[in-house]
Amino acid sequence: MPYRKDDIICFCEEVTYETIVRAILDGADTVDKITDRTAAGLACGTCIEDLENILEDILSGNQAIERKR
Numbered sequence: 001m002p003y004r005k006d007d008i009i010c011f012c013e014e015v016t017y018e019t020i021v022r023a024i025l026d027g028a029d030t031v032d033k034i035t036d037r038t039a040a041g042l043a044c045g046t047c048i049e050d051l052e053n054i055l056e057d058i059l060s061g062n063q064a065i066e067r068k069r
Contacts, residue, residue: 015047
């Protein structure tokens with residue numbers, strides 16, 4: 001599923017797709033590490049599957065990443 005950078009992935013903690021991607025690009029290579037860096041997935045856990053999918057897509061190169069210049 002394509003995401004826009006401002007899409008909210010974790011509604012409990014208001015964590016955006018862009019924030020999650022930045023965490024992954026900065027070395028968060030597991031969902032636990034993404035949670036440690038962003039707090040996504042800490043509350044209800046509904047977003048965990050999305051985090052797993054985003055992580056897999058980014059690490060495999062299947063998702064386009066908007067980068068700031």
